Amino acid sequence: MMATKTELMQLPGTAPGRNGVEIRASLGGRGGFYRSYEVYQRQRVKESTYLINARVFLKPEFLRDPYPALKLMRENYPFYRDWVGNCDWVTLYNDVTSIFVDDANFETRAKAWFYGMPGFGRDLREELPVLWAFASGIDRHVVPIAEELIAGLKRAGAPDLATGVFDRLDTYLLAAVLGLPRDDWDTFARRYRAMMEGWHWHPSREQDGKDAIARLSTYFAPLLDARRAVPRDDLLSALASGELESGPATAEDVVATLLEGDGDTLRGSLINMWGLLLSNPEQLADIRGDPSLAKRAWQEGLRHTTPVLTAKRFARQEVERFGRLIPEGGLVVCSGASGNRDAAIFDDPDRFDVRRKDLCYREPRGQYRADGLPAGIAFGPGRPSRYPAVPEDRPRSLYAITRDAAVAVSNLILAELPGLGLAGAERPEPFCRWPGDLHLYRELPVTF
């Protein structure tokens, strides 16, 4: 009898594995196979990437303005092997989005994993009661908090929109939504920020972040107990309640949920939007005339000066993409900031233009597009909605919630601060303080 193909491949003590490559029987299960090197392409002369030196990603010039290097990669090496960072960079819009929607092949690792604390707490963001409490909390608190901060700005000697308003807005809002006592907001804000900045790689920030995580966990424990005893109308009560499918939250679950959510994107998107508007006064005037443009300005700002430059995805298994074999566990650095400046997608992509016609202004659905138009790629607000229409039992998406909050705050600024403009002659520029940091305007001194 003829042996079947599988039988032929099967040596004693081995089993046919993925792609027909043998797996040692002793290893079984996940991985543990020998892969012939013949499948890995060696870089050829034509593929040499000498126009760019991977060390640039750690240099101040890149931290200040990453766009020239990203453009160079898009145009020459859209799938760029970075030997220093042991990763591949993906920089074209369609390539970046194709990886973001490909959960089957690419995994997002939790920030807790980067902290070296795998298994720390549960991320409860997807629980319905949590989503509802979050959405309604933001809707309720965003305007009063923005009003308070803007009032403070008006009193300030040297008013600064970034440090005075936006730097506090997201953390105060989170604190209010959670239902924390007003006196604790500043401490919470400091710890939250330390936690969100510590997971990347930076040793002292990591230390501060771990410290903040420990302190926040201690801090939330008694509050959760109190809410379990006497529930209120806030996110902590929703987390403490028995309504969660996976059981009520512990203090660590609360911290993990905060850590994994990119709550500070509200801040990043607002700072950059206003940094751009203040640097383009004619467009600011335009918006004043037509407040419906605020939403567009927010979306265009996120596109043009994207706070999160890159996001990391790890190949779940060996997978071929872009003509290359990405080995299991391979890190793909996806640059949304670069995709957002892809000239094949956006006309004159380096121009900030709140009236841009080729950017999708609705919430994108599914594949980062709606109405046939591409959406800007932004991380904090989450990926495009999975739902063709928002189901009745769900609040609107995180994207919509963040956007609406940003628009509400912006409209308030327009109304409260007539004649708003940059103070001083110096034009502020966004930058990252260290590799992996958000790319943001750090200061926006203003007059009004």
Added chain:
Amino acid sequence: MPTAIIERTDIPLMPIGEAYDMGRAPDGKPLFDPRIFDSREFARNPYPYYRILRDHYPVYHDKLHNCFYLTRYDDITTAYMDDEGFNTIPKGASNPVLGNTQLELSGVEHRRRRNLYGQHLVGNSLNARIPAIERLASEMIIRFSGSGADEMATENTAGRRTVELGKAFANEFPIRVVCQVLGFPEEAQDKFFYWYYSMMTGLGGSETARQGLEARQDLEDYVAGLVVERRANPTFLCDNDGNSMGEDIISKLSRTQIDGDWLSVEEVTSNIALIVGGGGETTRGAILNMWYLLLSHPEQFAAVRADPSLFQQAIHETLRHSSSIGGQPRHTSYDITMRGVTIPGGSLVNCVDFSANHDDRVFKEPERFDIFRDDLYTGKLIRNGYDAEGKHSHMAFGVGPHLCPGAWISLQESILGSEVLLKHLKNTRMNLDRMPKDINGVTLAPIGGGAIRELWIDFDA
């Protein structure tokens, strides 16, 4: 309100043996900044930083460079011995230039290829080639030490001659030895040196990467013709009496079939590149580092002078103290937990041989160079390493299935070459004026991670 700024990344240059302060955790544990790996400070002074990793982060997750580091002798041994869990898929920056070779294989595939030419580098074959190696060394050394060899010396004053030992001898010697066993045609050896140096400086990610790839391509084009020729007419290696000892390595590779296919020109070229790449710089570094260390420890040099058989101990202690290869990359085949840290499957794990060799859990006072130390094994190399009677083998050649197959021949080269040097050079001492200086411009540049750049010596003419 403090003004946000771009963080400076300049890393201070420290006295050799001291790490700069990267901050501390509240419990006193030193923090570790992965930016150090890209710094000039680290290149010249790596050992105190590896000590921090060994003592406080034996499995260190470097998130900036997306990899893990193993730094303790025991853990590295575990990883090298476990070629199922720690596999060798292509990954290194050398890969574009060197190509895929047995370095990147595991299991059956690895053994089949390793056995192709391993025999030429060890045992009886090697013994039979010793006279040829010795002859080559003598020829090269007489060129600059013999009478009438004045033009080789940089300085030649009454009774004193000055040379840079690398240029005069150690840079080329190992490559010539390897060319012989490869059977690389004499007439192409000059071109070969050019290809070799371009490839070595053109490893992935460097500015000269394109040059490296071009050199590799040129070599491949040349090898293509050679393969056809040798497949029809193999050439042979001979012992001292002119008896054939079998096909040279290139002939062997050209005439090998695996699973019914000839090895491709690509693969033959990669193997040539690996053998020369693996045997050139490394052995050069071993010879120069040994002479540098001996000359800066005059009492030990005097002992070797009195009894040249001590070169055996000296070369092993050199490779322990200052090997020329930092370590080897591996990839985890599945999730592996070591010392409480789970390394996900598919992660790059750098096993730092430098650090294993300076692990004071194994070698006492590891920073001290001492050819008489009693905790270093200096006998015949053993694939699985040596650990008995308080002695350990060093990690410079790795251990386990990928143990350097060139270890035996490179030890012979270093020892024979040094013996010939000793014989021909009278009253050798370092020329301190000409030696490269450290940043301060006063003290000698340290060996750091790798090989000494230049070794200037004076000897009596």
